[in-house]
Amino acid sequence: MAETPEGVLAYACATRWHARAAYDRTVETRIYVRDEARGSGLGIPFYLALLEDLRRREFHAAVGCIARPNPASVAFHEKCGFQAVARFPQVGRKFERRINVGFWQLHL
Numbered sequence: 001m002a003e004t005p006e007g008v009l010a011y012a013c014a015t016r017w018h019a020r021a022a023y024d025r026t027v028e029t030r031i032y033v034r035d036e037a038r039g040s041g042l043g044i045p046f047y048l049a050l051l052e053d054l055r056r057r058e059f060h061a062a063v064g065c066i067a068r069p070n071p072a073s074v075a076f077h078e079k080c081g082f083q084a085v086a087r088f089p090q091v092g093r094k095f096e097r098r099i100n101v102g103f104w105q106l107h108l
Contacts, residue, residue: 008032009033009034009037010031010032010033010037010042010046011031011032011046012029012032012043012047012049013029013050014027014029014030014050014062015030016028025058025060025061026059026060026061026062026063027059027061027062028062028064028065029047029050029051029054029062030064031043031046043076044076044079044080047076047080048080051080051106051108055108059108060107060108061105061107061108062082062105063104064077064082064103064105065102066104067092067100074104077104078104080106082106083104084102084103084104085103085104086103087100087101087102087103088101088102
């Protein structure tokens with residue numbers, strides 16, 4: 001996590017993909033970079049460090065969920081090696097409207 005006196009600038013984390021034992025080696029990854037730090041190059045090292053930690057811990061796959069459209073997040077995930085695997089129309093809700101969601105996957 002990167003912090004300033006004003007708060008968190010960036011972080012990367014992973015959580016369980018699903019509760020069932022069949023998915024124990026799959027995680028959903030998240031990256032957050034505050035607006036003023038976007039484009040600074042801060043996010044890539046955080047995400048790559050997270051992915052390397054997941055490999056060391058012998059996870060098999062990482063899944064990133066992206067609200068669509070979001071070309072910057074798509075480019076970011078693909079730069080980190082993720083590939084698009086699924087698209088779900090109108091399954092999310094953001095800013096009081098339905099949104100499409102895409103999933104990107106990386107085999108670790």
